[in-house]
Amino acid sequence: xxxxxxxxxxxxxxxxxxxxxxxxxxxxxxxxxxxxxxxxxxxxxxxxxxxxxxxxxxxxxxxxxxxxxxxxxxxxxxxxxxxxxxxxxxxxxxxxxxxxxxxxxxxxxxxxxxxxxxxxxxxxxxxxxxxxxxxxxxxxxxxxxxxxxx
Amino acid sequence: xxxxxxxxxxxxxxxxxxxxxxxxxxxxxxxxxxxxxxxxxxxxxxxxxxxxxxxxxxxxxxxxxxxxxxxxxxxxxxxxxxxxxxxxxxxxxxxxxxxxxxxxxxxxxxxxxxxxxxxxxxxxxxxxxxxxxxxxxxxxxxxxxxxxxx
DNA sequence: TGTAAGGCTTCCCATCATGGGAAGGTCAAG
DNA sequence: CTTGACCTTCCCATGATGGGAAGCCTTACA
Numbered sequence: 001x002x003x004x005x006x007x008x009x010x011x012x013x014x015x016x017x018x019x020x021x022x023x024x025x026x027x028x029x030x031x032x033x034x035x036x037x038x039x040x041x042x043x044x045x046x047x048x049x050x051x052x053x054x055x056x057x058x059x060x061x062x063x064x065x066x067x068x069x070x071x072x073x074x075x076x077x078x079x080x081x082x083x084x085x086x087x088x089x090x091x092x093x094x095x096x097x098x099x100x101x102x103x104x105x106x107x108x109x110x111x112x113x114x115x116x117x118x119x120x121x122x123x124x125x126x127x128x129x130x131x132x133x134x135x136x137x138x139x140x141x142x143x144x145x146x147x148x149x150x
Numbered sequence: 151x152x153x154x155x156x157x158x159x160x161x162x163x164x165x166x167x168x169x170x171x172x173x174x175x176x177x178x179x180x181x182x183x184x185x186x187x188x189x190x191x192x193x194x195x196x197x198x199x200x201x202x203x204x205x206x207x208x209x210x211x212x213x214x215x216x217x218x219x220x221x222x223x224x225x226x227x228x229x230x231x232x233x234x235x236x237x238x239x240x241x242x243x244x245x246x247x248x249x250x251x252x253x254x255x256x257x258x259x260x261x262x263x264x265x266x267x268x269x270x271x272x273x274x275x276x277x278x279x280x281x282x283x284x285x286x287x288x289x290x291x292x293x294x295x296x297x298x299x300x
Numbered sequence: 301t302g303t304a305a306g307g308c309t310t311c312c313c314a315t316c317a318t319g320g321g322a323a324g325g326t327c328a329a330g
Numbered sequence: 331c332t333t334g335a336c337c338t339t340c341c342c343a344t345g346a347t348g349g350g351a352a353g354c355c356t357t358a359c360a
Contacts, residue, residue, distance in 0.1 A: 003307090004307065004308080013348085014308090015347075019346080034309090049277050052277075052278065054346090056251050056254060056276075061345095066273065074268060075270075076265065077270035078266065081264035081272065085259060088255050088259065091255075098207065101205075102241050105238050105241075114227055116226045118225050123220045126206075126220065153336090301360100303360090304359090305358090306357085307355080308354075308356090309355090310351105310352090312351085313351105314349080315349105318344085319343085321340105321341090322341085325336105327337090328335085330331100
């Protein structure tokens with residue numbers, strides 16, 4: 001199986017397969033005389049594993065760790081679970097962050113006429129001017145605002 | 151005001167201020183004889199605008215558009231609202247995507263013993279083997295899976 | 301058997317927003 | 331006048347992916 005076929009069988013682009021090889025995630029079974037990469041079922045299986053991990057939002061670094069654990073028959077499931085849990089927490093943190101943005105934006109959008117006139121609470125907020133009621137959207141404890149620690 | 155002071159006043163790093171200048175988002179009021187950038191209150195205001203837009207998840211490209219609209223006194227609020235709405239939709243799409251991942255991962259994590267034994271449903275799922283009940287987590291209509299269109 | 305199309309190889313570049321760091325000039329305080 | 335902090339520009343790195351060029355190889359067809 002050459003790289004194009006492996007790509008078709010795994011759903012991973014040839015470009016990415018080469019990249020994964022470059023960063024040490026996967027190696028072809030070998031090379032033909034003319035230097036073509038050769039893959040077998042096992043490699044395709046690994047590629048699918050990577051693809052699935054990526055689709056669950058794991059980074060390539062996390063994926064690499066998971067891959068090693070997968071291939072390590074003596075791993076403990078707790079090691080795997082810990083990675084997953086950390087990733088879940090990370091996802092949930094990012095979700096909450098974006099939800100805060102959405103909340104603020106929806107509020108501003110709701111207050112914005114969206115008509116032909118130029119006055120716009122959205123721009124006013126961005127500019128730090130909140131004419132209505134003299135306060136920002138989501139005053140004080142705005143969850144979309146990670147500035148304090150930055 | 152030099153770049154360090156503008157950075158302190160706006161909360162935008164000096165590095166980023168230079169970058170924003172490079173991509174045409176903001177220019178200093180002028181330069182000193184010794185080539186130092188000089189900023190005034192107006193520039194700091196723009197920097198805060200950018201920062202606020204970024205904290206709401208707008209890309210720099212969107213931010214640039216918003217900035218132009220802000221400075222265009224004859225803009226319509228509908229033009230601004232449209233950008234905001236598009237951005238809200240984008241955020242919500244991404245949130246849903248990540249929520250799908252979380253849902254799947256939580257299910258898998260829940261099924262995983264997290265003990266000293268090697269058998270792990272999380273790895274089984276990644277490997278495409280679902281021993282329990284013979285099905286993948288979130289069978290069929292798995293929302294964490296954008297593969298179909300890719 | 302010759303040729304054309306398409307697949308493979310490597311290498312470089314771009315994205316997006318941000319930070320790190322080096323080399324060298326400048327300013328202000330001691 | 332020195333020293334340290336700040337400024338300048340320039341280059342590089344991140345993470346994951348894609349685009350494309352130049353050149354070799356394979357396959358299918360006439």
